Amino acid sequence: MTWALPLPVVIPLIAAALCTAGDHVLPRRLGDAIGVVGAAGAFAFSLVILVASEEHTRLTWFGGWTPRGHAAIGIAFVADPLGAGVAALATGLALASMLYSWSFLRHAARPYDSLMLLFGGAMAGFALAGDIFNMFVWFELMGVAAYALAGFEIKHVGPIQGAINFAVSNTVGAYMILTGIALLYARTGALNLAQIGHSLAGHKPDGLVIVALTLLVCGFLIKAAIAPFHLWLADAHAVAPAPVCALFSGVMVVIGLLGVTRCYWTVFDASLAPQAHDVRAVLVALGIFTAVLGAVMAFLQRHLKRLLAYSTISHMGIALVAIALLDEKSLGGAASLLLAHGLLKASLFLCCGILLVRFDAIDELRLHGKGRALPLVGLMFGLGAIALAGVPYVGTYLGHAQIDEGATLDGIDWVQPLLMIAAGVSSAAILRAGARIFLGWGPARDPLLSPEPPESAPERSASMPALLAVTGTLLVLGLVVSVAPGLGQRIEQAAGRARDRIAYVDRVLRDHERPAPPRPPVAVEPTTTDSVLYGIGGTLIAVGLALAGLYRRRLPELVRAPLRSALGPPLQVLRLAHSGVVGDYVAWITVGTAVVGGLWALLLRG
Amino acid sequence: MSFLPYAVAAWVCLVGLYGIVTSRNLIHLALCLTVMQSSTYLLLLAIGYVKGGGPPIFKGVKLGTTSVDPVVQALTLTDIVVSVTVIALILALALDVHKQAGTVDPDEVREMSG
Amino acid sequence: MTRRVRIGIFLPALAGLAALLVWAYTGIPAFGDYQGPYGFVVTKLATPLRHMDNAVNSVTYDIRGIDTMGEEFILFGAVIGVVLLLRGEEGRTEDVHDDTGSDLVRVFGTLAIGAVVLVGLWVVAFGFVTPGGGFQGGVAVASGALLLYLAAGYREWAAFGNESILDPIKGIGGGGYAVIGLAALVGGMPFLTNFFHGGVTGSVFSGGSAAFVNWSAGIEVAAALVILFSEFLEEYIVPLAKGS
Numbered sequence: 032m033t034w035a036l037p038l039p040v041v042i043p044l045i046a047a048a049l050c051t052a053g054d055h056v057l058p059r060r061l062g063d064a065i066g067v068v069g070a071a072g073a074f075a076f077s078l079v080i081l082v083a084s085e086e087h088t089r090l091t092w093f094g095g096w097t098p099r100g101h102a103a104i105g106i107a108f109v110a111d112p113l114g115a116g117v118a119a120l121a122t123g124l125a126l127a128s129m130l131y132s133w134s135f136l137r138h139a140a141r142p143y144d145s146l147m148l149l150f151g152g153a154m155a156g157f158a159l160a161g162d163i164f165n166m167f168v169w170f171e172l173m174g175v176a177a178y179a180l181a182g183f184e185i186k187h188v189g190p191i192q193g194a195i196n197f198a199v200s201n202t203v204g205a206y207m208i209l210t211g212i213a214l215l216y217a218r219t220g221a222l223n224l225a226q227i228g229h230s231l232a233g234h235k236p237d238g239l240v241i242v243a244l245t246l247l248v249c250g251f252l253i254k255a256a257i258a259p260f261h262l263w264l265a266d267a268h269a270v271a272p273a274p275v276c277a278l279f280s281g282v283m284v285v286i287g288l289l290g291v292t293r294c295y296w297t298v299f300d301a302s303l304a305p306q307a308h309d310v311r312a313v314l315v316a317l318g319i320f321t322a323v324l325g326a327v328m329a330f331l332q333r334h335l336k337r338l339l340a341y342s343t344i345s346h347m348g349i350a351l352v353a354i355a356l357l358d359e360k361s362l363g364g365a366a367s368l369l370l371a372h373g374l375l376k377a378s379l380f381l382c383c384g385i386l387l388v389r390f391d392a393i394d395e396l397r398l399h400g401k402g403r404a405l406p407l408v409g410l411m412f413g414l415g416a417i418a419l420a421g422v423p424y425v426g427t428y429l430g431h432a433q434i435d436e437g438a439t440l441d442g443i444d445w446v447q448p449l450l451m452i453a454a455g456v457s458s459a460a461i462l463r464a465g466a467r468i469f470l471g472w473g474p475a476r477d478p479l480l481s482p483e484p485p486e487s488a489p490e491r492s493a494s495m496p497a498l499l500a501v502t503g504t505l506l507v508l509g510l511v512v513s514v515a516p517g518l519g520q521r522i523e524q525a526a527g528r529a530r531d532r533i534a535y536v537d538r539v540l541r542d543h544e545r546p547a548p549p550r551p552p553v554a555v556e557p558t559t560t561d562s563v564l565y566g567i568g569g570t571l572i573a574v575g576l577a578l579a580g581l582y583r584r585r586l587p588e589l590v591r592a593p594l595r596s597a598l599g600p601p602l603q604v605l606r607l608a609h610s611g612v613v614g615d616y617v618a619w620i621t622v623g624t625a626v627v628g629g630l631w632a633l634l635l636r637g
Numbered sequence: 638m639s640f641l642p643y644a645v646a647a648w649v650c651l652v653g654l655y656g657i658v659t660s661r662n663l664i665h666l667a668l669c670l671t672v673m674q675s676s677t678y679l680l681l682l683a684i685g686y687v688k689g690g691g692p693p694i695f696k697g698v699k700l701g702t703t704s705v706d707p708v709v710q711a712l713t714l715t716d717i718v719v720s721v722t723v724i725a726l727i728l729a730l731a732l733d734v735h736k737q738a739g740t741v742d743p744d745e746v747r748e749m750s751g
Numbered sequence: 752m753t754r755r756v757r758i759g760i761f762l763p764a765l766a767g768l769a770a771l772l773v774w775a776y777t778g779i780p781a782f783g784d785y786q787g788p789y790g791f792v793v794t795k796l797a798t799p800l801r802h803m804d805n806a807v808n809s810v811t812y813d814i815r816g817i818d819t820m821g822e823e824f825i826l827f828g829a830v831i832g833v834v835l836l837l838r839g840e841e842g843r844t845e846d847v848h849d850d851t852g853s854d855l856v857r858v859f860g861t862l863a864i865g866a867v868v869l870v871g872l873w874v875v876a877f878g879f880v881t882p883g884g885g886f887q888g889g890v891a892v893a894s895g896a897l898l899l900y901l902a903a904g905y906r907e908w909a910a911f912g913n914e915s916i917l918d919p920i921k922g923i924g925g926g927g928y929a930v931i932g933l934a935a936l937v938g939g940m941p942f943l944t945n946f947f948h949g950g951v952t953g954s955v956f957s958g959g960s961a962a963f964v965n966w967s968a969g970i971e972v973a974a975a976l977v978i979l980f981s982e983f984l985e986e987y988i989v990p991l992a993k994g995s
Contacts, residue, residue, distance in 0.1 A: 685785055686782060687783060
């Protein structure tokens with residue numbers, strides 16, 4: 032069964048090569064079909080690997096280079112349920128995007144298919160890799176494909192600027208990751224995750240380890256769009272075609288968080304476990320900052336894709352808080368949240384694509400009321416938005432509930448209200464946009480919202496049923512995450528295994544297999560009353576704030592004037608910071624890295 | 638003396654980063670990224686150096702002779718290819734900006750804000 | 752944000768980052784005192800097991816072959832990306848007047864093309880024996896192709912740098928790498944295992960199936976770089992043609 036491990040990566044890559052090689056030879060639709068078959072094959076095998084990994088972590092050493100005397104020489108793919116799950120999400124969303132693009136971008140240049148396949152395959156490779164430099168290689172492949180896909184609409188300056196901001200920010204992140212890798216190699220002489228962790232175990236962290244942690248974490252957090260490293264994401268989303276955005280928000284940012292999780296639990300936990308609370312403190316702070324910032328910025332947007340992008344940033348912040356709590360339940364909660372969010376956000380972006388095709392606009396104000404002609408899309412949009420707010424037993428609720436439990440067990444009770452507010456505010460923005468577009472509510476002019484360059488549809492005659500089918504499927508899958516029997520327990524078990532460094536090292540370096548864990552029951556676990564209350568609270572905030580956003584003119588001036596003077600200047604500062612200029616972005620990345628590194632230097636030293 | 642290669646690697650990295658942040662020309666920015674990348678090559682190769690070691694090529698040389706670490710050299714090779722490809726993309730984007738906006742100054746193109 | 756504000760927040764951060772880097776680098780073993788096991792295990796194993804002289808290439812194409820495969824596809828993807836980003840520059844390029852003026856350049860350049868391409872191919876072929884290998888040789892071959900433009904002018908280059916020849920070559924090179932890896936898989940071995948390794952150390956035939964991936968890499972790199980040169984040259988030539 033281990034022969035299948037490379038396939039979710041190799042199949043899309045070969046398909047991409049075939050697409051390009053046959054570009055001038057094969058008919059257009061045949062090339063597209065090869066692409067879809069490649070993506071489907073990758074998805075099928077990643078599901079097989081996921082199921083197999085539940086029993087035992089699957090392992091393959093490329094080239095047959097198994098470890099010699101406890102030193103890992105070759106590169107391994109290590110499929111534990113968490114990694115296999117992310118690989119399945121990546122290949123699944125890639126397949127959905129390609130099916131959507133079959134209609135949406137019918138006349139796209141052939142390179143588009145190849146790039147999508149490379150993108151999906153690289154993400155699967157990153158999720159399955161057990162070697163830190165190999166992770167870097169897949170990270171870069173992902174990046175290269177993504178930069179080109181973001182700059183797809185080369186006829187306008189906006190997309191090009193977005194692609195440049197994206198490329199430069201993420202490349203700086205990649206160099207930071209590489210420096211971190213070099214530092215770890217200097218200390219341990221190894222590139223295999225398990226072996227690095229094994230070598231660092233028990234030693235107190237010194238400058239090298241702390242700075243390696245900083246560089247690796249900050250590099251991955253750039254990809255995960257955590258503030259202040261997040262500035263590139265909204266630009267990239269604003270300009271990339273809708274199916275590409277679905278991949279960006281659905282799984283690419285998740286890869287960044289997976290990088291942090293994997294590196295921490297296999298490498299750094301070894302020497303930092305006694306001081307875990309210091310590591311946690313800094314990351315929780317970053318997560319909360321990001322969650323709130325993303326939610327607020329989302330509310331200030333009228334460009335639908337930018338709005339959704341900031342909502343993604345907010346949810347990544349919530350997930351980072353959960354991961355940073357460093358316990359099993361919260362990590363499971365983060366995974367559940369990201370699964371539901373990925374599916375729902377992807378379907379929301381695909382809805383935007385449909386709007387673009389029908390009305391040739393992507394601006395909330397320009398689309399005012401036009402969506403009444405598309406009630407089905409409106410329904411999907413509204414459901415997606417509400418599910419992201421955390422309505423009990425829908426969508427992201429499972430994740431929130433698990434995070435609540437985890438935080439309570441850790442005694443960090445003040446986190447849940449903040450996360451509820453963040454989820455509520457970002458969903459409020461989506462609901463407001465949905466109400467304005469599909470119900471025609473609210474005024475057609477709103478000075479609060481930032482104007483953005485217009486976008487025009489790539490195709491004028493896309494097949495609606497096909498687009499609706501893909502969008503609807505993703506939406507339904509996202510909605511049922513919270514009630515899928517047995518899913519929550521399995522995700523928690525996956526999280527537990529991802530945290531177990533000793534078992535990981537045993538499996539990878541010594542080929543010892545732990546006995547299979549007991550299979551969790553196939554039932555929906557009940558959640559606590561607190562979680563239900565938080566879910567309802569988030570929904571109320573979402574609906575209430577959406578209405579306030581639409582109808583705030585009707586509030587008495589007595590209420591509006593102090594709000595305006597209190598909120599005005601901070602919002603102005605926020606807008607100035609999100610300037611669209613790449614030099615500013617890299618400056619903020621440097622500031623963030625220096626602050627995080629400085630804090631950890633003070634807290635973790637000695 | 639033995640810290641010099643690492644000091645140079647750090648210096649090159651910081652200079653490249655400074656160049657990126659203060660750049661007024663996208664071509665210059667792409668080259669500053671290359672400079673930052675070069676610092677990682679320096680770091681890797683310096684880490685792998687073995688005093689008195691020869692190159693890791695064993696033609697005509699007895700097995701077991703001390704040689705420098707070949708792994709970092711392979712990593713550097715991968716690193717160089719990765720850097721070339723990203724720079725190519727950014728240069729292509731710079732050309733596109735010039736075609737659409739008539740300028741290559743990143744500060745002047747402000748379509749994405751807020 | 753104005754530049755002043757940007758630099759104002761950036762410089763202290765840069766100083767902080769500098770301090771962190773220096774602090775980290777003091778933890779690295781002294782220069783020349785490489786200790787880690789990875790390098791030593793490789794140099795003691797590479798030649799006996801795989802009959803290769805060039806330890807670096809044994810790492811690149813055999814021990815860490817999957818890294819190189821990923822890297823191949825990065826190059827592949829970036830070239831596709833550049834083609835995508837620079838598409839649409841249609842123009843009549845037949846009338847461009849950029850022929851080489853000097854006879855000496857023309858003659859010498861033409862002679863040099865053969866020499867450079869041969870050296871490039873030699874570097875690829877002997878990759879496991881002497882320093883070199885697919886990437887280095889591929890770049891040399893591509894620069895030999897570029898000499899064609901320098902020596903002869905755009906018209907000759909255009910006939911050579913034609914996309915319909917190069918795309919398949921690039922695809923075959925990149926795909927070939929993965930397919931060779933799959934062949935091992937089909938044979939029941941882990942992906943990218945070096946089958947029929949052995950051979951006589953120090954000869955062209957050492958390296959086993961890693962030699963095939965070496966050639967794949969070389970072919971792909973050469974094709975990819977020639978496409979890159981083509982794209983960027985087109986950006987220069989077409990406005991020139993329009994202007995003249």
